[in-house]
Amino acid sequence: MANFIQRAITGILFILVIGAALILSPVTYAMMMACIISLATNEYCKMIKAEGQHPHFFLALAINLVAFSLGFLVYFQGIDPRSILSLIVLLWAVFLVELFSQNDRPIYNIGLTLLCNIYIGLPLALLNLVAFKNGAYDYRPIIAMFILSWVNDTGAYLCGVTMGRHKLFERISPKKTIEGFIGGVALTVGVSVLMWYLNDLYCESTLSLEFCIACGIIMSVVGTCGDLIESMFKRSVNIKDSGNILPGHGGVLDRFDALIFAAPIVSLLYYFFI
Numbered sequence: 001m002a003n004f005i006q007r008a009i010t011g012i013l014f015i016l017v018i019g020a021a022l023i024l025s026p027v028t029y030a031m032m033m034a035c036i037i038s039l040a041t042n043e044y045c046k047m048i049k050a051e052g053q054h055p056h057f058f059l060a061l062a063i064n065l066v067a068f069s070l071g072f073l074v075y076f077q078g079i080d081p082r083s084i085l086s087l088i089v090l091l092w093a094v095f096l097v098e099l100f101s102q103n104d105r106p107i108y109n110i111g112l113t114l115l116c117n118i119y120i121g122l123p124l125a126l127l128n129l130v131a132f133k134n135g136a137y138d139y140r141p142i143i144a145m146f147i148l149s150w151v152n153d154t155g156a157y158l159c160g161v162t163m164g165r166h167k168l169f170e171r172i173s174p175k176k177t178i179e180g181f182i183g184g185v186a187l188t189v190g191v192s193v194l195m196w197y198l199n200d201l202y203c204e205s206t207l208s209l210e211f212c213i214a215c216g217i218i219m220s221v222v223g224t225c226g227d228l229i230e231s232m233f234k235r236s237v238n239i240k241d242s243g244n245i246l247p248g249h250g251g252v253l254d255r256f257d258a259l260i261f262a263a264p265i266v267s268l269l270y271y272f273f274i
Helices: 002-024 026-049 057-077 081-101 106-125 127-131 140-163 178-202 209-237 252-273
Strands: 167-169 173-177
Touching: 002 026, 002 140, 026 057, 026 106, 026 127, 026 209, 026 252, 057 081, 057 106, 057 127, 081 106, 106 127, 106 252, 127 140, 127 252, 140 173, 140 178, 140 209, 140 252, 167 178, 173 178, 173 209, 178 209, 209 252
Parallel strands: none
Antiparallel strands: 167 173
């Protein structure tokens, strides 16, 4: 119970900060995402270094931030060819730096650096597809994805603690249960239906109920896979949490692991079908 209270207080404060950043302006949205990307990249590199490997943190961070910025800048001035060139140059730099670093395992270092960009940078950059889909900044779909991700985590935690009996994926995450997974899916779908109803009631919504239910399922099921994948990474390097910046939750990666996997799929569906 003490752990749940700590998780709840941290989660509420975290939601308030992120919600305020999203609502205020596209600039505060970009600043918040840059902060999340930076912290997540730092935790990833520390996690990999615990295994004795040497990813290039500053290059990985630069690529992640430039990738996000490319999508963000579309809103203000469109794609600038020089921005794309900067991303290509940074990708090449990973190989060139390794050429002169005299490390014994260059392929591992290059691969692990670029994995950070695939794992963190690209998925979070795709959020811009939703934020600026109609040529103007719209924070509501982003907030909805954040909320659904946290709802799934809360539902799975509560149902797992109170009713969990059967292990979901014991090899990777011994505490996760099938009952918790089902509870997370049910609560997430329920909240997605409620959000559709409120949006339809107070706004002229173009979202169908079926689309919102599908998004709820994706955020829950794919999000759980993202959670398990991060647990797989942590287990491989023998650590419990990616960081300790969020009491009761661990690190930023621990908080965003589900969103990193689920949000890109929802973003692409929203971009192409709404």
